[in-house]
């Protein structure tokens with residue numbers, strides 16, 4: 033497996049596979065419910081005009097996450 | 112019935128799960144998503160991804176660092192411009208028509224030899240305030256609602272929330288507050304209910320307490336009317352809608368700025384806490400059914416809001432007429448009440464009648480301007496009042512309004528206690544009268560302070 | 576863990592969730608992810624005018640409406656959209672509590688055809704609670720435009736529940752939906768959802784705990800579902816379940832909720 037980074041570090045247009053969600057409590061639950069379970073492919077679509085939040089393609093829907101929340105998702109770059 | 116408890120089962124579950132509990136939690140979610148993935152893989156087939164690309168291209172502009180905010184302001188301005196420019200003419204026609212009817216009603220009452228007080232109460236009180244509500248409120252609402260609904264159906268609102276989230280984040284609030292504010296444009300009570308989409312109680316409360324800084328449909332036409340009266344009269348006709356638009360849009364932006372500042376203040380003081388996780392789905396753009404939107408928003412929303420306004424305006428109009436025509440000593444009750452309020456009001460750049468109209472307008476913001484007109488008219492000699500020009504004459508020439516009075520009235524309309532329905536809704540959602548009270552106190556305090564500042568600064572500089 | 580509430584009386588869940596249930600024959604819930612067209616389906620079926628809008632979270636209160644089909648009266652409940660029955664904001668709790676505890680005669684799960692995988696997540700969760708499910712693959716017109724095909728027959732086979740493709744805004748597929756709902760509600764058709772199979776460890780734990788749950792709780796709540804929730808250990812949901820088991824108590828939280836329901840329309 034390649035190196036692990038957090039979701040917020042990826043540039044626009046890059047794709048990664050979720051390895052683990054390290055958030056706790058409600059945030060963790062919510063992220064999992066949105067489909068960020070290990071093995072999920074995530075694409076970084078864009079950043080808002082001021083750079084935060086970031087929009088991702090998660091299982092076919094465009095979901096915006098704030099940088100610190102995205103920072104709780106460990107991924108490995110794909111392709 | 113025996114009391115059922117899950118505690119023993121839960122203990123057992125914990126025993127079985129042992130240290131794996133967290134793991135189980137994840138495997139449940141993972142298991143379901145895996146299954147969903149497999150099923151979807153089996154039943155869905157794509158042959159092209161063109162459409163999604165189109166969505167992305169639109170978003171490239173609408174949420175771009177360069178164009179994102181100009182587009183947002185542009186959209187806001189266009190919506191206001193269409194509303195203001197479009198509402199002017201029908202407002203005039205409605206006013207002319209309705210006051211022509213008033214004259215005929217008066218003739219009828221004369222012919223029937225009805226007592227003066229009955230004519231006064233019914234025609235000069237009840238009917239006239241209805242006429243004002245309809246001619247001032249109906250046209251802007253009938254234009255604004257469909258436009259707004261089109262934007263909503265298109266899928267623009269979540270993009271606004273996406274663009275603005277950073278600022279709400281900085282203010283310690285939730286990005287979806289932008290959505291609750293958008294709903295507030297329609298009706299603050301609806302905005303308050305919409306706050307349920309915010310998961311964290313702290314951030315929901317912030318959104319609730321500040322929702323009133325968005326002008327609802329009851330105040331929006333008031334702003335438009337005042338702007339039109341004052342600006343239409345002072346610049347050339349071709350420019351007037353543009354200037355009026357900028358004024359209203361500026362006021363709304365000011366409201367957003369106040370919202371952010373107060374949110375920040377709240378999250379630094381009584382509602383301290385960490386920002387919660389924010390997730391927002393940006394749905395694909397969908398083509399609205401224009402015809403349906405038009406019919407629905409005019410028939411449902413406009414008529415609904417208008418009928419509410421009418422139900423409240425009719426008795427209010429009657430009440431005003433009674434207050435204006437009941438005399439104690441040699442002054443009417445209305446002018447005595449206004450007189451009491453006058454010193455404070457003057458300090459805020461208003462006058463006693465204006466402040467009284469806001470107070471009497473507590474049941475519904477729609478009726479503030481009609482009440483004000485009524486109380487000016489009832490007290491004065493003027494009887495003919497059929498257009499915005501007449502209105503301008505009433506305010507400026509007879510009651511000494513300046514652009515500063517108009518500005519302070521507009522600011523106070525934007526920042527004062529929420530209407531009765533909204534307060535009731537806040538109470539129902541929060542189950543705590545302290546928050547309800549605070550929801551009234553915060554905007555009022557802000558409004559009083561800002562009006563005082565504006566008034567005294569402008570006067571000190573000598574602009575008026 | 577404070578999972579105790581005083582029981583002060585008896586009220587069936589139905590009454591608690593819907594005091595007016597006696598003047599209709601069937602109660603039908605509309606569940607689904609946010610923004611999939613639940614309120615549009617609701618409006619089309621009942622002729623009412625729930626507000627709709629293209630953003631997730633438009634509906635935050637439950638709304639009720641009626642329609643009549645073959646001389647039976649159906650009460651349709653429009654619920655706020657929810658991504659999952661597990662996490663909860665105030666609006667999602669409204670949906671969760673209704674789906675989990677009100678035991679409607681059928682639950683229509685509205686899915687977005689352009690985004691099926693993510694939507695199936697909720698459908699599968701609902702099907703863990705109840706078998707009386709009709710899946711409505713909505714926005715099929717949008718899917719067509721995006722050149723996405725969904726094989727409804729195959730989906731029905733894989734899920735074990737009736738499936739219909741619809742475009743609610745243009746009434747496409749709705750007559751069929753009404754038919755399927757009536758089949759399920761009247762028990763003419765008894766769907767058999769395929770259970771989700773979990774990891775080996777988890778399935779073993781379920782096998783150990785489920786019989787105990789059956790003994791203690793009876794059939795009031797789907798035992799496999801409750802077992803999963805116990806293993807998951809979400810205290811808020813468990814508390815809600817416990818409240819439900821002791822329906823009729825006067826815990827303050829419940830007070831608020833109950834009022835919400837009556838004001839919900």
Ligand SMILES: Nc1nc2c(ncn2[C@@H]2O[C@H](COP(=O)(O)OP(=O)(O)OP(=O)(O)O)[C@@H](O)[C@H]2O)c(=O)[nH]1
Nearest residue numbers: 610611612613614615627628632633634656742743
């Ligand atoms: N093209 C198309 N649009 C639809 C269809 N059904 C609904 N829509 C649109 O999709 C948007 C969302 O519809 P709603 O009915 O508000 O969705 P909802 O599921 O109630 O959403 P929430 O209340 O937020 O959970 C609206 O703009 C509808 O006009 C459909 O079949 N085809």
Ligand SMILES: [Mg+2]
Nearest residue numbers: 613614633634
């Ligand atoms: Mg809805």
